[in-house]
Amino acid sequence: MRKLYSLFILPLLIWTAGCAPSPDVVSENVGKKDHWPHAGITYEIFVQSFYDTDGDGIGDINGVTKNLDHVKDLNANAIWFMPIMPSPSYHKYDVTDYKDIHPDYGTLEDFKKLIEEAHEKDIRIVIDMIINHTSSEHPWFLEAKKGPENPYRDYYVWAGKDTIADHINKKKTTLDSDNIRQWHDPGQGDEFYYGFFTGNMPDLNFDNPEVRKEIYEIGRFWLEEMGVDGFRLDAAKHIYPDDRPEDNHAFWVEFREEMEKIKSDVYLVGEVYDMKEVVAPYLPGLPALFNFDFHYTLLESFEKEEGMLLAERQKEILDFYNEITDDFIDATFSSNHDQPRLLSSLKGNEEKARQAIAILMTMPGAPYLYYGEEIGMLGEKPDELIREPFLWDAKENDSGRATWIEPKFSTDETVTPLAIQKEDPSSKFNFYKEVTSLRANDEVLTLGSLELMEDEFDSAVMAYERHYDRQIYKVFHNIGESDVEFELNSGDFEIVYRHGDSKMDDNGKVKMGAYSSLVIK
Numbered sequence: 001m002r003k004l005y006s007l008f009i010l011p012l013l014i015w016t017a018g019c020a021p022s023p024d025v026v027s028e029n030v031g032k033k034d035h036w037p038h039a040g041i042t043y044e045i046f047v048q049s050f051y052d053t054d055g056d057g058i059g060d061i062n063g064v065t066k067n068l069d070h071v072k073d074l075n076a077n078a079i080w081f082m083p084i085m086p087s088p089s090y091h092k093y094d095v096t097d098y099k100d101i102h103p104d105y106g107t108l109e110d111f112k113k114l115i116e117e118a119h120e121k122d123i124r125i126v127i128d129m130i131i132n133h134t135s136s137e138h139p140w141f142l143e144a145k146k147g148p149e150n151p152y153r154d155y156y157v158w159a160g161k162d163t164i165a166d167h168i169n170k171k172k173t174t175l176d177s178d179n180i181r182q183w184h185d186p187g188q189g190d191e192f193y194y195g196f197f198t199g200n201m202p203d204l205n206f207d208n209p210e211v212r213k214e215i216y217e218i219g220r221f222w223l224e225e226m227g228v229d230g231f232r233l234d235a236a237k238h239i240y241p242d243d244r245p246e247d248n249h250a251f252w253v254e255f256r257e258e259m260e261k262i263k264s265d266v267y268l269v270g271e272v273y274d275m276k277e278v279v280a281p282y283l284p285g286l287p288a289l290f291n292f293d294f295h296y297t298l299l300e301s302f303e304k305e306e307g308m309l310l311a312e313r314q315k316e317i318l319d320f321y322n323e324i325t326d327d328f329i330d331a332t333f334s335s336n337h338d339q340p341r342l343l344s345s346l347k348g349n350e351e352k353a354r355q356a357i358a359i360l361m362t363m364p365g366a367p368y369l370y371y372g373e374e375i376g377m378l379g380e381k382p383d384e385l386i387r388e389p390f391l392w393d394a395k396e397n398d399s400g401r402a403t404w405i406e407p408k409f410s411t412d413e414t415v416t417p418l419a420i421q422k423e424d425p426s427s428k429f430n431f432y433k434e435v436t437s438l439r440a441n442d443e444v445l446t447l448g449s450l451e452l453m454e455d456e457f458d459s460a461v462m463a464y465e466r467h468y469d470r471q472i473y474k475v476f477h478n479i480g481e482s483d484v485e486f487e488l489n490s491g492d493f494e495i496v497y498r499h500g501d502s503k504m505d506d507n508g509k510v511k512m513g514a515y516s517s518l519v520i521k
Contacts (some may be wrong), residue, residue: 029417034122036077037267037288037366038329041436042126043076044370046337047084047105049402057403061106065114067123074374075436078124080232082337087135093234094135094201098218115227124229126267127222131215132235133201139204145186154208157194159183161171169202196238206239206251216258222263223263235271236286269331274321283321288329291365294318295333298346298359302352305480307462313361316448332365337387341379344409351515354431355477358499358517362475364450369410373416373434378409385409393419438497444468460485473521478512485511493520
């Protein structure tokens with residue numbers, strides 16, 4: 001059974017305008033360099049909805065291979081795949097076989113071919129690793145249900161009816177789990193098993209060293225035999241109960257050590273959804289962590305028209321983590337598979353949605369792009385409707401469009417398909433190409449530190465500096481619906497990038513229209 005005492009010993013960690021593409025991208029930018037993982041761009045794909053090559057209505061691995069150039073068009077250095085392993089659910093976050101590809105998606109050979117071709121194009125491959133729990137249909141759990149004497153029984157967490165009250169508060173119901181009843185009856189006696197998310201996802205018992213060995217072997221398979229470059233670690237905060245955070249931290253340190261024995265430069269990015277003080281102790285094990293504050297504060301900034309809200313909060317977070325370790329990778333994002341799509345969150349305001357990406361690409365961090373955002377896909381909860389099929393071409397011409405779900409938000413009536421957008425210089429897709437290229441080709445925007453300006457501006461103006469190698473860029477975003485004007489101190493300024501109705505005269509006087517951006521050096 002899962003022990004109530006600490007298995008690991010870990011020292012206390014105190015680380016623990018206009019929409020047309022702008023012509024004003026400075027041509028003297030340094031040649032594009034690959035700064036992944038610390039500052040490169042990663043593109044998130046839900047294979048089921050991406051591209052269907054065999055006509056069964058479900059996207060597949062070969063569909064991704066066929067469209068690797070689309071990933072390159074967005075200047076992405078890596079792909080993060082949502083779960084690809086066999087599973088009984090559409091989302092595949094309940095795994096039944098950790099060393100295979102879901103048959104709807106293809107074969108291990110298909111995946112090897114994808115990795116080879118991706119690597120030839122300098123695209124890394126990161127896969128979702130779901131190890132907090134398995135599927136209730138996993139062979140381990142099917143064995144575990146047979147009784148207390150079964151050797152797999154201790155792979156999971158069990159409590160007797162008379163002791164369950166002692167366990168009930170070990171993990172709290174949080175924003176990432178609305179599952180109130182977290183102890184589940186298998187219908188075979190007086191013992192209950194623990195499933196933080198649902199009864200279909202029983203938690204593994206990481207106090208059992210055999211479980212940890214199984215997990216490390218799974219990691220070895222994907223890194224060594226298949227050749228992936230890293231893992232996105234799902235539900236990283238929930239490996240142990242909430243009253244044992246030190247054991248969570250220690251496990252991920254051990255996990256990282258084991259993975260680095262296999263691949264010294266393995267990339268690990270963790271999903272730890274909480275305040276920075278709670279997140280920080282995970283850094284030694286998970287050097288890359290998703291910045292949920294960035295996503296929510298970005299939306300809050302637009303809603304309140306408070307320009308400095310995001311810049312100040314991001315500065316606070318970066319300073320906090322950088323005091324702990326130089327190894328920190330800030331995985332920023334404007335939307336992902338768990339949140340409503342960006343354009344839907346911004347109530348369909350296209351100008352705000354474009355500027356949001358300009359902000360993401362001119363801030364520090366290692367930004368993630370969610371498939372479909374580049375063509376303006378829409379989506380709101382439930383989750384299936386945030387993961388609708390990508391629109392490659394007009395419906396009558398779109399042989400690769402997935403049809404596994406009838407879309408409610410992203411249809412030909414609401415979203416212009418990619419093929420049509422490619423022909424329109426002012427399209428959302430071409431804007432994404434422009435702003436991701438800006439970032440990929442400019443080391444100041446990619447690697448520079450974040451500094452706040454001492455000058456005071458209109459409350460709707462987000463103003464910050466990026467410092468790198470004795471260069472300073474001043475970045476301005478007017479996130480309000482009214483025009484603003486201000487004057488810079490004397491000096492020689494040159495426009496690096498502008499979006500929307502923003503301009504600067506020879507005397508340093510700046511005029512910015514609604515939802516416009518300006519980068520100068």
